[in-house]
Amino acid sequence: MDRDGECSSPTGSAAALLPLFGPSSPAAESLEEKLRRVSEENRRLAGALDAILADRPHPRALATSPTPSCHGNAAPAEVAGGGVTAEPRPKVRTVCARAEPSDADANHLKDGYQWRKYGQKVTRDNPYPRAYFRCAYAPSCPVKKKVQRSAEDKSMLVATYEGEHNHEQRAQSEYVTDASTTQQQQQEAGSQLPCSISINSLGRTITLGLMDQRPGSNAEAVAAEVITPEFRKVLADEIVELLKNDSEFMESLTSAVAARVMERIPGHIF
DNA sequence: CGCATTTGACCGGCGC
DNA sequence: GCGCCGGTCAAATGCG
Numbered sequence: 001m002d003r004d005g006e007c008s009s010p011t012g013s014a015a016a017l018l019p020l021f022g023p024s025s026p027a028a029e030s031l032e033e034k035l036r037r038v039s040e041e042n043r044r045l046a047g048a049l050d051a052i053l054a055d056r057p058h059p060r061a062l063a064t065s066p067t068p069s070c071h072g073n074a075a076p077a078e079v080a081g082g083g084v085t086a087e088p089r090p091k092v093r094t095v096c097a098r099a100e101p102s103d104a105d106a107n108h109l110k111d112g113y114q115w116r117k118y119g120q121k122v123t124r125d126n127p128y129p130r131a132y133f134r135c136a137y138a139p140s141c142p143v144k145k146k147v148q149r150s151a152e153d154k155s156m157l158v159a160t161y162e163g164e165h166n167h168e169q170r171a172q173s174e175y176v177t178d179a180s181t182t183q184q185q186q187q188e189a190g191s192q193l194p195c196s197i198s199i200n201s202l203g204r205t206i207t208l209g210l211m212d213q214r215p216g217s218n219a220e221a222v223a224a225e226v227i228t229p230e231f232r233k234v235l236a237d238e239i240v241e242l243l244k245n246d247s248e249f250m251e252s253l254t255s256a257v258a259a260r261v262m263e264r265i266p267g268h269i270f
Numbered sequence: 271c272g273c274a275t276t277t278g279a280c281c282g283g284c285g286c
Numbered sequence: 287g288c289g290c291c292g293g294t295c296a297a298a299t300g301c302g
Contacts, residue, residue: 118275119276119293119295120276121292121294124291124292130293132294136274146293
């Protein structure tokens with residue numbers, strides 16, 4: 001989990017993002033004050049987004065196409081569940097992923113680790129069996145995961161992870177995702193692809209960044225793998241929800257938009 | 271033959 | 287105390 005604080009919001013360059021409001025603009029002064037407020041807001045929201053992203057154990061698991069509905073019914077107590085407070089890291093995390101054709105028969109979720117199945121059970125609230133896995137890489141590794149097909153959408157696999165790996169991720173033979181990348185590359189990439197998100201001033205643009213600092217790394221290929229349309233959609237949904245629920249942000253946003261409209265629309269249009 | 275998976279049995283927590 | 291249910295164990299089975 002080393003995201004290195006990459007989620008910081010580039011508020012310092014916020015003014016540069018608003019070239020329309022020059023220093024000589026009549027609205028500039030009041031807008032600058034609003035800008036400062038919004039910048040502070042941005043910092044706060046960036047922290048919240050960081051918390052959201054921190055709850056995602058593996059970008060690829062999401063990239064395999066989660067749906068927003070996943071957040072509702074899985075791992076009731078531990079998932080962020082809309083809360084954005086920076087609480088201590090939960091030890092139980094839930095990941096939703098669309099089952100690939102190769103996964104159809106087995107409740108296998110390719111997450112980069114090697115698992116050994118030790119049980120299967122049909123639960124009360126779901127006609128599909130729940131499979132129980134232990135981390136097979138290190139005998140001492142306490143991590144377990146449960147994988148179960150969603151009762152609502154049978155093409156979805158819901159994986160619940162318990163505990164944290166006490167070893168590095170490697171020696172995963174099944175983690176093959178893309179013919180253009182070698183297995184060795186994928187093992188090196190591991191599950192901790194550096195990922196950052198930033199919202200610039202006024203939330204005009206949202207940047208999702210993949211920072212792969214390894215020399216010679218194929219960042220484009222990695223991004224193509226991780227940043228699927230589904231991933232973008234879920235991310236956007238979460239951001240929108242976050243911003244919508246923030247009255248201060250909405251107030252600042254509407255004020256800024258109103259001021260902008262007033263400035264740009266001359267009084268003698270007709 | 272060794273290892274992984276399957277599957278029924280068993281155990282413990284929880285609600286009534 | 288009892289039954290239900292989720293989670294785990296371990297013998298049986300399958301596969302390479």
